Amino acid sequence: MAIISVRELSKHFKVSKHNRGTMGAVRNLFSRQHTTVRAVDEISFEIQPGELVGYIGPNGAGKSTTIKMLTGLLVPTSGELSVNGLVPWKERQNYVARVGAVFGQRTTLWWDLPVIESLSLLQHIYKIPPGRFEANLKEFRETLELDPFLNTPVRAISLGQRMRADLCAALLHDPDLLFLDEPTIGLDVVAKERIRGFIQKVNRQRGTTVILTTHDLSDVGKLCQRVMIIDHGKLLYDGNLSALKDRFSGKRELVVEFAEEYANPQIASAELTHQDGSRVTYHFSRDTITASELIGGISAQYRIRDLEVREPEIEETIRRIYEERLLERI
Numbered sequence: 001m002a003i004i005s006v007r008e009l010s011k012h013f014k015v016s017k018h019n020r021g022t023m024g025a026v027r028n029l030f031s032r033q034h035t036t037v038r039a040v041d042e043i044s045f046e047i048q049p050g051e052l053v054g055y056i057g058p059n060g061a062g063k064s065t066t067i068k069m070l071t072g073l074l075v076p077t078s079g080e081l082s083v084n085g086l087v088p089w090k091e092r093q094n095y096v097a098r099v100g101a102v103f104g105q106r107t108t109l110w111w112d113l114p115v116i117e118s119l120s121l122l123q124h125i126y127k128i129p130p131g132r133f134e135a136n137l138k139e140f141r142e143t144l145e146l147d148p149f150l151n152t153p154v155r156a157i158s159l160g161q162r163m164r165a166d167l168c169a170a171l172l173h174d175p176d177l178l179f180l181d182e183p184t185i186g187l188d189v190v191a192k193e194r195i196r197g198f199i200q201k202v203n204r205q206r207g208t209t210v211i212l213t214t215h216d217l218s219d220v221g222k223l224c225q226r227v228m229i230i231d232h233g234k235l236l237y238d239g240n241l242s243a244l245k246d247r248f249s250g251k252r253e254l255v256v257e258f259a260e261e262y263a264n265p266q267i268a269s270a271e272l273t274h275q276d277g278s279r280v281t282y283h284f285s286r287d288t289i290t291a292s293e294l295i296g297g298i299s300a301q302y303r304i305r306d307l308e309v310r311e312p313e314i315e316e317t318i319r320r321i322y323e324e325r326l327l328e329r330i
Contacts, residue, residue, distance in 0.1 A: 009079035041233035054224035100170030104182030160191035
């Protein structure tokens with residue numbers, strides 16, 4: 001049974017049209033005109049327990065509106081939505097007891113309290129049994145390395161430390177479902193890897209279902225097998241990340257270190273884009289030739305010392321989809 005079931009879900013907003021200038025201000029007083037913005041427009045999907053799904057799209061695509069409906073903060077204009085068998089905005093008290101959320105721009109912790117006191121308050125809010133609270137806190141203290149700042153006020157800790165504390169806070173009550181919105185925003189490379197590793201562990205070992213919305217597509221590339229892409233309120237893609245990359249990614253790259261320097265090591269079905277002594281870079285399309293066929297062709301003509309196949313970055317693939325509107329042509 002799906003943990004999230006969405007059927008033709010829509011959220012429309014009425015936006016007032018304001019006339020400019022003095023006469024426009026007068027007209028605004030007596031005659032208001034409105035336009036309808038379809039922030040989310042009849043989307044449908046299901047998410048199964050234990051999935052880790054990336055929900056992505058450009059600014060204004062409808063991601064945040066969808067998440068606000070899933071978390072019960074917004075009531076849909078039309079359609080059906082159930083999470084864990086509950087309707088979020090109708091059964092809010094029972095619903096929030098079974099979900100967790102981390103928003104990179106905001107914290108659920110009390111700003112002036114030490115981290116440990118915020119966590120203790122959450123124990124009483126969620127009515128977590130003492131044994132379960134202590135066991136979870138012990139695990140998260142070790143995994144997220146919370147001890148160095150556990151007794152420090154939230155306002156005095158770094159962004160990376162705060163994100164680790166927020167993750168702990170969101171998971172203390174063993175939620176079935178975790179919403180993550182920009183969980184690595186503003187973090188350095190080391191902090192990002194620590195957060196990503198923790199998210200993977202929670203998903204795999206605890207079976208927590210995770211929905212990740214982010215503009216940092218390296219998060220999606222390293223964490224998610226399934227992605228959903230929304231744009232202009234429409235769900236354009238829902239499927240495997242690898243299949244998306246295979247279909248829409250640009251050219252692959254083969255970097256070859258030859259055993260000696262060749263004057264012009266051209267090869268059929270590949271473009272020689274750069275040569276620095278014995279080190280040569282080729283670009284090739286997966287539709288034209290496979291990596292193994294290309295390597296076989298090169299090794300038949302030249303002596304190779306080392307080589308590396310590089311896949312296009314997920315950022316480049318998604319950028320092409322947005323800019324060229326590739327999914328809208330399907």
